[in-house]
Amino acid sequence: QVQLVESGGGLVQAGGSLRLSCASSGRTFSNYAMGWLRQAPGKGREFVAAISWSSGGSTYYSDSVKGRFTISIDNAKNTVYLQMNSLKPEDTAVYYCAADRHGSSNVYNVQIYDYWGQGTQVTVSS
DSSP, X not given: OOEEEEEOOEEEETXXXXXXXXXXXXXXXXXXXXXEEEEOTTSOEEEEEEEEGGGTSEEEEOXXXXXXXXXXXXXXXXXXXXXEOSOOGGGOEEEEEEEETTOOSOTTOGGGOOEEOOOEEEEEEO
16 A cells, blocks of 8 residues: 655745655555646646656656656655746646556556545645
C-alpha cells in the first residue's frame, strides 16, 4: 500500500512561486508513474504534470503549465516535487499527488492513477 501526503500549498500573488511536495510511505517510486493533478472549483480533475519510469524518467506537462512548472523526484527521500513559477489566478485549485503502480506512459489520463494524496490548496490572487 502506498500513502501519499502533499504539502506546500498556500496563497500567493500572481507571478509568484510555490513548491509542492509529495512524500510517499510504503514503498519507493521505482517502476511507478508519479503525477500531479488539480481540481478547480466547479471543474473536473485535470492533469498537470507527471514523470514515468517506464519511459526512462520522461516528464510530461499540460500545455497550460509547460514552461512554468517542473516536476522532479528525490528517490532518497521518496518525495516528488512540483515547482510552480509565474503562477496565474487560473492555477488556483486543489493539487493532488498521484501514483500509477503500472508505470504507464499514458499519464495524461487521470483514470490510470491508483493512489492519491489528500490534496493541497493553491490560491493565486490577481
